[in-house]
Amino acid sequence: MGKLLIVGTVAFDAIETPFGKTDKILGGAATFIGLAASQFNVDSAIVSVVGDDMPQEYLDILSRKGIDLSGLEIVKGGKTFYWKGKYHNDLNARDTLITELNTLADFNPVVPDNYKDSDVVMLGNLHPNIQISVINQMAKRPNLIVLDTMNFWMDNTLEELMDAIKMIDVLTINDEEARQLTNEYSLVKAAEEIQKMGPKYVVIKKGEHGALLFHEDNVFYAPALPLEAVFDPTGAGDTFAGGFSGYLAATGNTSFNSIKNAVIHGSNLASFCVERFGTERMQDLEKVEVSKRLHQFKALTQFEIELQ
Numbered sequence: 348m349g350k351l352l353i354v355g356t357v358a359f360d361a362i363e364t365p366f367g368k369t370d371k372i373l374g375g376a377a378t379f380i381g382l383a384a385s386q387f388n389v390d391s392a393i394v395s396v397v398g399d400d401m402p403q404e405y406l407d408i409l410s411r412k413g414i415d416l417s418g419l420e421i422v423k424g425g426k427t428f429y430w431k432g433k434y435h436n437d438l439n440a441r442d443t444l445i446t447e448l449n450t451l452a453d454f455n456p457v458v459p460d461n462y463k464d465s466d467v468v469m470l471g472n473l474h475p476n477i478q479i480s481v482i483n484q485m486a487k488r489p490n491l492i493v494l495d496t497m498n499f500w501m502d503n504t505l506e507e508l509m510d511a512i513k514m515i516d517v518l519t520i521n522d523e524e525a526r527q528l529t530n531e532y533s534l535v536k537a538a539e540e541i542q543k544m545g546p547k548y549v550v551i552k553k554g555e556h557g558a559l560l561f562h563e564d565n566v567f568y569a570p571a572l573p574l575e576a577v578f579d580p581t582g583a584g585d586t587f588a589g590g591f592s593g594y595l596a597a598t599g600n601t602s603f604n605s606i607k608n609a610v611i612h613g614s615n616l617a618s619f620c621v622e623r624f625g626t627e628r629m630q631d632l633e634k635v636e637v638s639k640r641l642h643q644f645k646a647l648t649q650f651e652i653e654l655q
């Protein structure tokens with residue numbers, strides 16, 4: 348079984364969408380990544396930190412999916428990372444209202460010994476120094492290192508983020524963040540610039556408009572499945588990252604073709620995440636539902652055309 352090491356926030360999220368709002372519920376990049384990756388035959392572990400205000404029942408949601416939490420530090424008397432966001436009527440746009448780093452502010456990640464030989468490392472969104480520290484603790488170079496980040500870290504820790512980006516194989520990022528990182532409006536040019544920074548592959552996520560994969564002169568596009576109702580987009584990007592990295596860890600194949608399939612699996616899983624608040628939809632997602640929607644995906648993008 349492939350091994351996947353996940354780093355990222357395990358958080359409290361408070362979310363407001365045009366359809367309703369929640370108080371502090373379970374969220375965080377590593378949470379969404381782990382839940383999505385658990386759809387595949389992988390042995391995964393999360394490295395993260397929480398305070399002892401994190402209810403055990405939330406952590407049990409992850410353990411029940413077989414995710415190893417021995418690298419999750421629980422700080423006595425500490426407070427868990429807290430994020431509050433509000434979506435516009437156009438759900439592609441959101442404002443961050445609160446980011447409280449709390450225990451994340453001085454977290455020293457420790458990779459469990461039995462995950463130091465992981466095949467794939469998925470560096471979810473969090474401080475780039477933590478992402479770098481995790482790479483440096485690996486006993487061997489993983490087959491693939493994937494990094495996801497967001498504007499918060501570009502605004503506050505750009506130099507450290509650039510150092511992390513040098514060390515990785517795949518960067519997943521959304522369209523606005525790709526523009527911010529490179530000062531290029533064209534996503535094609537932005538992807539070219541990012542490849543010069545280190546990663547061989549760049550995935551640009553465009554919310555309900557799908558995702559683009561760039562590698563040298565190749566471009567691949569995966570649409571997002573047109574859904575009747577999008578309820579809460581929180582975690583869609585992380586769910587994409589979890590599906591992407593989970594698939595690659597499970598297959599052990601990191602060819603361009605396999606990476607294309609990983610983009611499809613990531614998009615497929617993200618389409619479920621947005622159907623309910625927070626992690627709700629991902630908690631009891633069945634393999635048959637996933638497989639059925641994968642068929643819809645295939646039908647959506649397949650056509651026959653006669654070429655001269």
Ligand code: AMP
Pocket residue numbers: 356358359360374375376430446472473474497499500580581582583584585586
């Ligand atoms: P996404 O919608 O995929 O961008 O991810 C939303 C998740 O990211 C939420 O569950 C938040 O807890 C988490 N999050 C928000 N801001 C940050 C941040 N600055 N660093 C790490 N994780 C964050």
